[in-house]
Amino acid sequence: MKLVLFCLLLNLSFVSRVRAQLLKEKILIGRVEWVELGELHIKHKARIDTGAKTTSMHAVNIEEVEQRGEVFVKFQTLDKDGKTIDVLRKVDTTQKVSSTTGFISKRYVIKEKLKIGNIEREVLINLNDRTKMDYKFLVGRNLLLGRFIVDVARSHVLGD
Numbered sequence: 001m002k003l004v005l006f007c008l009l010l011n012l013s014f015v016s017r018v019r020a021q022l023l024k025e026k027i028l029i030g031r032v033e034w035v036e037l038g039e040l041h042i043k044h045k046a047r048i049d050t051g052a053k054t055t056s057m058h059a060v061n062i063e064e065v066e067q068r069g070e071v072f073v074k075f076q077t078l079d080k081d082g083k084t085i086d087v088l089r090k091v092d093t094t095q096k097v098s099s100t101t102g103f104i105s106k107r108y109v110i111k112e113k114l115k116i117g118n119i120e121r122e123v124l125i126n127l128n129d130r131t132k133m134d135y136k137f138l139v140g141r142n143l144l145l146g147r148f149i150v151d152v153a154r155s156h157v158l159g160d
Helices: 002-025
Strands: 027-030 032-037 042-048 055-058 060-067 070-078 084-090 093-098 104-116 119-128 137-139 148-151
Touching: 027 032, 032 137, 055 070, 084 104, 093 119
Parallel strands: 027 148, 042 137, 055 119
Antiparallel strands: 032 042, 032 104, 055 137, 060 070, 070 084, 093 104, 104 119
């Protein structure tokens, strides 16, 4: 019995150390952080949304175009100052997205290098008209998983 108890305590101690190490390797962020899309020269105040599967960016006047046999998308987005920016990007894929009200829409998805704090990652971003939304950029789980811990009580943990 003592041996079983000892093994159980040893196992719990090991699990606690592994969890602590995993937490040390993750970056703490708040519910709102700055993100940069370097190649597009855009910086956004982004809402961090652990409920969203995919990262999303404001886009309007979306138009599919073909160039050299590949599918591209032309669209307009806004920078942090509200200035309109024209963008042409290769379409990585399309996806069906279900809103909280159950409305399903088809969205174009592009691949971009995104910087949040000192971390730079290539991430899939779906394009969506976020005109009525407070935040023109939303960071979803496809960027967050395994890398970040979100403290919803804080904002701009990585800086202003």
